Amino acid sequence: MSKGTLFDKVWDLHTVARLPSGQTQLFIGLHLIHEVTSPQAFVMLREKGLKVLFPERTIATVDHIVPTTNQVRPFEDVLAEEMMQALEQNCQENGITFHNIGSGNQGIVHIIAPEQGLTQPGMSIACGDSHTSTHGAFGAIAFGIGTSQVRDVLASQTIALSKLKVRKIEVNGTLQPGVYAKDVALHIIHTLGVKGGVGYVYEYTGTTFNKMSMEERMTVCNMAIEGGARCGYVNPDHITYEYLKNRDFAPTATDWDKAVAWWESIRSNTDAEYDDDVKFNAADIPPTVTWGITPGQGIGIDQLIPMSAELHEEDRLIAEEAYDYMDLTVGKPIQGTKIDVCFIGSCTNGRISDLREAARVAKNQHVAKDVKAFVVPGSERVKKQAEAEGLDQIFIDAGFEWREPGCSMCLAMNPDKLQGRQISASSSNRNFKGRQGSSSGRTLLMSPAMVAAAAIKGEVFDVRKLLS
Amino acid sequence: MVRKVITVSGCGIPLIGNDIDTDRIIPARFLCCVTFDGLEKHTFADDRESLKGQHPFDLPQYKDARILIVNCNFGCGSSREHAPQALKKWGIQALIGESFAEIFFGNCVAIGIPCVNAESNIIKKLQEIIIANPQVVMKVNLETMEVTCGEFVTQISMGEEAKKMIISGAWDTCSQLLSQRKQIQATAANLPYLGWN
Numbered sequence A: 001m002s003k004g005t006l007f008d009k010v011w012d013l014h015t016v017a018r019l020p021s022g023q024t025q026l027f028i029g030l031h032l033i034h035e036v037t038s039p040q041a042f043v044m045l046r047e048k049g050l051k052v053l054f055p056e057r058t059i060a061t062v063d064h065i066v067p068t069t070n071q072v073r074p075f076e077d078v079l080a081e082e083m084m085q086a087l088e089q090n091c092q093e094n095g096i097t098f099h100n101i102g103s104g105n106q107g108i109v110h111i112i113a114p115e116q117g118l119t120q121p122g123m124s125i126a127c128g129d130s131h132t133s134t135h136g137a138f139g140a141i142a143f144g145i146g147t148s149q150v151r152d153v154l155a156s157q158t159i160a161l162s163k164l165k166v167r168k169i170e171v172n173g174t175l176q177p178g179v180y181a182k183d184v185a186l187h188i189i190h191t192l193g194v195k196g197g198v199g200y201v202y203e204y205t206g207t208t209f210n211k212m213s214m215e216e217r218m219t220v221c222n223m224a225i226e227g228g229a230r231c232g233y234v235n236p237d238h239i240t241y242e243y244l245k246n247r248d249f250a251p252t253a254t255d256w257d258k259a260v261a262w263w264e265s266i267r268s269n270t271d272a273e274y275d276d277d278v279k280f281n282a283a284d285i286p287p288t289v290t291w292g293i294t295p296g297q298g299i300g301i302d303q304l305i306p307m308s309a310e311l312h313e314e315d316r317l318i319a320e321e322a323y324d325y326m327d328l329t330v331g332k333p334i335q336g337t338k339i340d341v342c343f344i345g346s347c348t349n350g351r352i353s354d355l356r357e358a359a360r361v362a363k364n365q366h367v368a369k370d371v372k373a374f375v376v377p378g379s380e381r382v383k384k385q386a387e388a389e390g391l392d393q394i395f396i397d398a399g400f401e402w403r404e405p406g407c408s409m410c411l412a413m414n415p416d417k418l419q420g421r422q423i424s425a426s427s428s429n430r431n432f433k434g435r436q437g438s439s440s441g442r443t444l445l446m447s448p449a450m451v452a453a454a455a456i457k458g459e460v461f462d463v464r465k466l467l468s
Numbered sequence B: 001m002v003r004k005v006i007t008v009s010g011c012g013i014p015l016i017g018n019d020i021d022t023d024r025i026i027p028a029r030f031l032c033c034v035t036f037d038g039l040e041k042h043t044f045a046d047d048r049e050s051l052k053g054q055h056p057f058d059l060p061q062y063k064d065a066r067i068l069i070v071n072c073n074f075g076c077g078s079s080r081e082h083a084p085q086a087l088k089k090w091g092i093q094a095l096i097g098e099s100f101a102e103i104f105f106g107n108c109v110a111i112g113i114p115c116v117n118a119e120s121n122i123i124k125k126l127q128e129i130i131i132a133n134p135q136v137v138m139k140v141n142l143e144t145m146e147v148t149c150g151e152f153v154t155q156i157s158m159g160e161e162a163k164k165m166i167i168s169g170a171w172d173t174c175s176q177l178l179s180q181r182k183q184i185q186a187t188a189a190n191l192p193y194l195g196w197n
């Protein structure tokens, strides 16, 4: 049993009761909702004749279904329009703040809450979305939940949960140039496996994380769930506080000093006890690309697509499925794999620093013939900032399309979809079968800079060669 | 209303494969909806399409199955409750697997579907028995933590807390959570950040 970690402290502080089952009833400090997983929860609430208990602790946005080209209402897709109206109505009826398209604050839920300063250290956060783990970058404990639990949070501001174990993941040293937070995330998942984190919270620590910006930390925490861990977090520090200071919902005046003192107090103790402990060297992490149908099927850019015999026995069944589906040549380098579509965006890599890195690669270059490449900022604020810096023009000049914010082709619930067996280089987080909108479409996950490199070369390419 | 789930009986349906994610259980394009109604039609839509009628969810011998037998890390990926809802509406009342992804497991419990664990060789054996004889009657007993599959009897396991919720009918958590109103307010009052400006 862990002791004295940030997770233990935040868990204890938010514990309302011990339920007869032995589960904990946990208070949720911040509840985020979007159009896909909330409408049924509001219906359940109405059926039970219940009201939202703490409407001011729930914040809504719309991200999954929004078109990234024509956003005129009503949406062309009638089902999307219906979902949009349901959210608007549910928010209005229940007094919930809704960051709608055009408000200047809309965007992917895991991007807008941090950028507005809603996400803060020491909070418990829930959202009907698995990538809620992102918010752990601030030293919050943040759970992805299902719709029945969304109902529970709306009704009671609490959920029933079993306590998790804590694994300390220590990464030390300096990342090589051209190696990004995304590569760290993919490398960890590859090493520990896609179910390695089941039952655990990941505490990311070590000198590599100490030096990372908040946006980089968010990228790694975002993908904790891809390694099976429900939450991932980084202890708050001066980088966290500098990021938060003066954001819309950050504490102000004397509350700020109180907040910093409290945030410092909830950091894991130096003598904290963990259930498990794993160490990595930053220098060992290469630019990483996936070749299969799970985020754990990743390899270094210089490596060969592994043969079944080289894999652990338990990884072979899914590898065989991946060989069939991906139709890449086993035993051959991943580098040089031809690409049809390049997607830069998502809650993993749709932030301003991601766009800056991709633009650095794209500058004065041009997207390869026959490649469709597009950039989808993670939020309206990210878009505005990028345009102020001229990043949009760099992308457009290089032959990328510059779109409106949303989840887009990360899961393709809007018109942005792969066609047939197209293969994409994607800065998103999931390469599952059919994930990007075509039941036979294929996805290679990589960092945004690597996606930009793939767009320019028309094939999987080592971004380090373009940067040097 | 307390709906205890102590045993689930019926035919089984085997689904072989590791790391079957919720995007495969119910692809994203079917999430364009404001209710869970009709989701069962789209269960494993893409996998079924690519197997052209040979997917277990299309085979006539399994059409009345109640118990789904899966392998490792079933339900990983997206938190969409649409996945267990689609399985439930299709007719699945219990799952037996080597392991389940956490959010999926929680979502199943929240709608009264037990997910129980067994060793990989046991799972394989159950899948083989059912493939050989799809009509064989299975029974999952959460009190004795046993599964019978025709003549074959084996032990299963499940996290104590989730098991208690299912057996006692407390899986429908909402009213239980709300009964702590006072304590909820007290906990909130103790959180420094709720009062900051």
Ligand code: SF4
Residues within 6 Å of the ligand: A063, A064, A108, A109, A110, A129, A131, A346, A347, A348, A406, A407, A410, A411, A428, A429
């Ligand atoms: S960007 Fe992708 S992973 Fe992130 S919330 Fe949207 S759909 Fe989910």
